[in-house]
Amino acid sequence: MILPMSALGQTVPLPRERPPSLSTETGQDNSPEVPEPSEAAPLLPATVDEPDDTDAPDKTPRIYQTQCPAVIAGLVEAQLLPSIEEEECAERTPWSVTGVRVGGRIVPLSAPATLSCEMATNLPSWAEMVDRYLQAQRNTGLAELSVGTSFSCRETVGGDAERVSEHGFANALDVVGFKLNDGGDIVVQSDWPKNEAPEGRLLRFAHDAACSLFATTLGPEANEEHSDHFHLDMGCHGGSCLARLCE
Numbered sequence: 001m002i003l004p005m006s007a008l009g010q011t012v013p014l015p016r017e018r019p020p021s022l023s024t025e026t027g028q029d030n031s032p033e034v035p036e037p038s039e040a041a042p043l044l045p046a047t048v049d050e051p052d053d054t055d056a057p058d059k060t061p062r063i064y065q066t067q068c069p070a071v072i073a074g075l076v077e078a079q080l081l082p083s084i085e086e087e088e089c090a091e092r093t094p095w096s097v098t099g100v101r102v103g104g105r106i107v108p109l110s111a112p113a114t115l116s117c118e119m120a121t122n123l124p125s126w127a128e129m130v131d132r133y134l135q136a137q138r139n140t141g142l143a144e145l146s147v148g149t150s151f152s153c154r155e156t157v158g159g160d161a162e163r164v165s166e167h168g169f170a171n172a173l174d175v176v177g178f179k180l181n182d183g184g185d186i187v188v189q190s191d192w193p194k195n196e197a198p199e200g201r202l203l204r205f206a207h208d209a210a211c212s213l214f215a216t217t218l219g220p221e222a223n224e225e226h227s228d229h230f231h232l233d234m235g236c237h238g239g240s241c242l243a244r245l246c247e
Contacts, residue, residue, distance in 0.1 A: 063083045063092065064092070065080065065083065065092060065093040066092075066093050066117070068095060068120065068121070069117075069121070070120060070121040070124070071095065071117075071120070074101060075100065075101045075121070076095070076097055076099075076100055076101070076120045076121065076124060077097070077098050077099035077100070077101075077106055077108075078095040078096055078097040078115075078120060079095065079096045079098075080093070080094075080095060080096075081094045081095060081096050081114060084114075084151065086153045087153055088153070088164050088168065089151075089164060089168035089169060090169065091116055091151070091169050091170040091171070093116070093117060094114050094115065094116065095115055095116070095117060095120055096112045096113070096114055097109060097112065097113045097114075097115050097120045097123070097150075098113075100123045100124040100127050101124055102124065102127045102128050102131045102141075102142060103128065103131055103141070107127055107142050107143065107144060107145060108144055108145075109144070109145050109147050110144055110146045110147055110179075111147055113147050113150035114151035114170050115150055115151075115170050115171070115173060116169065116170045116171045116234070118171070118234050119170070119171050119172065119232075119234050122213045122214055122232075122234070123145075123173070125213055126206075126209060126210055126213050126214075126232075127142060127145060129205075129206075129209040130142055130178065130202075130205070130206050133202060133205050133206075133209075134180060134202070137201075137202070138180070138182070138198065138202075139182075140180045140181045140184065141180070141181040142178060142179075142180065142181070143178075143179045143180055143181045145175060145178065146175065146176045146177040146178060146179060146187075147173060147174065148174035148175070148176045148229050149167060149172075149173075149174045150167070150172070150173050150174075151167060151168070151170045152165070152167040152168065153167075153168045154167065154168060157225045166216070166233035166234070166235040167233075171233050171234050171235060172216075172231060172232065172234075172235070173231075173232050173233070174229040174230065175188070175229060175230045175232065176188055176189070176228060176229045176230075177191075178202075178206070186199050186202060186203065188219070188220065188228055188229050188230060189228035189229075191203055192219070192220045192227075203219075207219045207230060208246075210230060210232055211244060211246035214233060214234060214244075215233060215234045215235050215237055215241075215243075215244055215245065216232065216233040216234075216235050216237070216244070216246075217230065217231070217232055217244075217245070217246045217247070218245070218247050219231075219247065223247075
């Protein structure tokens with residue numbers, strides 16, 4: 001270490017001695033006295049305030065639900081339901097769908113259907129296609145969608161794989177027929193075999209139209225379990241979930 005020239009050859013002064021304390025000079029101890037504890041006032045044990053639970057945060061998990069654009073736009077008549085959690089079945093934002101908008105009017109469902117937003121969103125387009133067919137072919141319109149099962153916590157039927165049905169996720173709807181404005185009633189079970197009659201042709205058109213909108217469309221020719229209804233769902237098919245199943 002190189003010191004500046006001004007520091008070389010100089011004597012560093014030593015620190016001065018501290019003055020003797022007053023106790024040393026006088027022989028008296030002036031340190032503060034510590035009072036002796038009084039025998040009449042025994043020490044009490046320390047107390048700890050218990051925490052007040054009234055202001056404790058609620059640890060109940062919050063369930064986030066989302067709006068459905070089709071409901072906001074008035075394309076679907078529906079009410080939001082509480083989230084579903086039942087064994088392996090679940091849907092965070094189920095809707096009770098009671099009608100769909102077709103040609104500027106609401107076409108009711110025969111019974112409320114518990115559906116996901118994605119599933120409900122495709123119903124108006126499909127009903128519109130069926131209604132236009134009826135207007136062109138029979139000069140009438142669609143008065144009601146006759147529906148069967150919507151949400152149901154169960155396994156798939158009619159297949160080999162044992163897995164939870166899309167019904168278990170409020171992601172499927174069974175349609176058993178249509179009621180018409182002219183009083184007609186078309187039923188899948190009885191009218192599908194009439195493939196050359198107007199009723200049979202309408203059902204085949206409705207089936208094929210559903211194949212263009214829904215991920216899964218199963219009808220009477222799929223298997224015996226679907227002989228009396230169309231099964232429609234938005235399940236995943238293929239590695240990217242873009243494939244469709246139409247039977």
